[in-house]
Amino acid sequence: MGWACESEEPFPTLDELDQLRSLHSLSSHPRLDATNKVDGLPVAQELGHDLFKDPGLSRCGTVSCDSCHSGDGRTVDTATAEGCGGQRTERNPPTVLNVRHNRWFMWDGRADSLWSQAILPLTNPVEMDSDAEVVRARLQAEESYRTRYQTLFGVEPSGVAAPVLMANVGKLMAAYERVLMQVDAPFDTDVKRFIAAAEAGSAEGDPAYLGLKTFVRKGQCIVCHKGPSLTDELFHNVGLEDRGPGAGGQWAVLNALLDWEFNASSRHSDDPNGADALRLRTLRSQAKQEELEGAFRTPSLRNVALTAPYMHTGAQASLEEVVDFYNDGGNPEGSFTGKRTVTIVPLELTDAEKRALVELLKSLTGTPR
Ligand code: HEC
Ligand code: HEC
Known part of the structure; x- marks a missing residue:
């Protein structure tokens, strides 16, 4: 494990700084939905x-x-x-x-x-x-x-x-x-301040240092929880125990969505040939069972402190439990359907790193508008 100590690069590297720049300032005015002609009225x-x-x-x-x-x-x-x-x-x-x-x-x-x-x-x-x-x-x-x-x-x-x-x-x-927006959070202020500190060469002295470093580097959270909503808008199998009828995740519903009479390319859509319908076609051509079986949507982490319990099963009562779940590399093989994605591995976080991650998650509560 010596590599992780003396030879570790200072945080953040230029790439990591770019990732951090993507995280803040979620818009409180989402674009209009072209498939819905009454949107915005x-x-x-x-x-x-x-x-x-x-x-x-x-x-x-x-x-x-x-x-x-x-x-x-x-x-x-x-x-x-x-x-x-x-x-x-x-x-x-x-x-x-x-x-x-x-x-x-x-x-x-x-x-x-x-x-x-x-x-x-x-x-x-x-x-x-x-x-x-x-x-x-x-x-x-x-x-x-x-x-x-x-x-x-x-x-x-x-x-x-x-x-x-x-x-x-x-x-x-x-x-x-559309109006249920709750964006500006202490997290946004922290990330912006941290970026300025990093640019000035004083990242390590910033109070958000350990949380952001763990989120980006050792915890790998940013691989999936990225962008201003802290989600890649994709589906992953994180290896969460689920023995229910819906444990197949995205793979199990794919054909039903593609054939659904109400999907974005259906006659009920107000823009059946637009970008949203195109996304559906992309899904049809690129779907791979081994990636989609047992895979669930990466949720946004904004306001996450307000929404316990967690995960699609609601199995985890607190953010501390979620962090422990990731630290363990997910639930044991055999307790979920499909194949766990390679990013989810035991993390060996210290207690201070775990606490910093929980603090980071709690700082994502936005201001009600
Ligand atoms: C491989 C992609 C991936 C990585 C890496 C990842 N997550 Fe997640 N995260 C997900 C997915 C997918 C879910 C939903 C899983 C489910 O319910 O089956 C999720 C759920 C969560 C939830 C629950 C949110 C809710 O509303 O229930 C929290 C909190 C969370 N992740 C935090 C983290 C943290 C902290 C890290 C880093 C230690 C991390 N995630 C790493 C993809 C990922
Ligand atoms: C009995 C409880 C219940 C009622 C009533 C209910 N929901 Fe939900 N809602 C859920 C559950 C559970 C899910 C997640 C289902 C799943 O993923 O399989 C959900 C998911 C959602 C989502 C998706 C959120 C996301 O991030 O993907 C939206 C939006 C939503 N509901 C809106 C509504 C609206 C609009 C109504 C009324 C027409 C409604 N819900 C009625 C329990 C409910």
């Missing part, structure tokens, strides 16, 4: 807000989107969440904060737009257990829903086919989720 945002909070869209009448995506972290504080009839979700609900910056949605990426994502919980029997008839009845019953819907889509909810109605309701939800 104030009326759509307001109607989406009201629908997001309305349990009347569920068949049981008691579950709204907000039931599982509320509080500071816009999620629940248990490993799984409760839907209609007391049923439990299979996975841990991710936050909807900053979700507009995602390129893929759901832990396994089975939705490629935010509006189509919303159709999944609406129709999932363990979540809202709904369908177009329940949704239509609710929209028709409330005059303020009916008139705003007509203003936006040119026709009353009663006048459209079932799939069009579901797509439009999804587009309203997504228009609302």
Whole structure:
């Protein structure tokens, strides 16, 4: 292990400095979604807000989107969440904060737009257990829903086919989720100050030194948690124990997404030949089973201190446990599906390095807007 001590290069190298430069200043104004024609319209945002909070869209009448995506972290504080009839979700609900910056949605990426994502919980029997008839009845019953819907889509909810109605309701939800941004965090200030210190040759004296060094170098976190959202927007098998029906991860949902009637290249998309549809085609041509089996989306780490428990299974109660998981090189072989990616190996972090990583993760909580 001598190589890691005396001969170690000073941190950061020029390459590492470039990686650090990518990490700060996430925009609080994500670009408009071309596949969603009502995105950015104030009326759509307001109607989406009201629908997001309305349990009347569920068949049981008691579950709204907000039931599982509320509080500071816009999620629940248990490993799984409760839907209609007391049923439990299979996975841990991710936050909807900053979700507009995602390129893929759901832990396994089975939705490629935010509006189509919303159709999944609406129709999932363990979540809202709904369908177009329940949704239509609710929209028709409330005059303020009916008139705003007509203003936006040119026709009353009663006048459209079932799939069009579901797509439009999804587009309203997504228009609302656009404003759920929580960006500027102490982390951004730390990274900018640290870069200036490094450029001035005094990196080692900076309070963020050990956390950033461990995140970038010994912990290898930045291999996947990069860019201003701290995600590569890709899928990896980190070797997390999962014996549930969805343990196959992205590989298991790939064909369903490519054939899905609501994907970004479908007739319900408002830009079926645009960049988002192209991304889907790229996925079709480049998918490799050994990379996608048991692989889950790299989540953003912004606001992560607000969203315990962690991972798609919700198995880890605290950020300390997450760091221990990585330090151990993941869960034992045989406890998860597929092949663990080569980056995940035992890290041999010191206690000080572990603490510095946890501090770094905690500094990612943004200011509510
Ligand atoms: C019963 C709890 C529950 C309800 C109700 C619910 N969700 Fe979720 N939500 C989840 C779970 C669990 C996941 C992760 C599912 C998965 O990855 O398989 C999720 C994932 C998401 C995601 C993806 C986030 C990401 O980073 O990929 C978004 C966006 C979202 N939900 C929005 C909504 C909207 C909009 C509604 C209402 C139409 C809704 N949710 C209703 C539990 C719920
Ligand atoms: C090979 C890519 C990769 C590397 C390297 C990596 N991560 Fe992750 N990270 C992921 C993926 C993928 C997930 C989701 C895994 C799952 O749920 O199956 C994740 C999940 C997390 C979560 C949970 C977030 C949440 O909302 O539940 C935290 C925190 C985290 N990583 C921090 C780190 C830290 C700290 C390091 C470095 C020690 C690191 N990661 C290294 C890909 C990576």
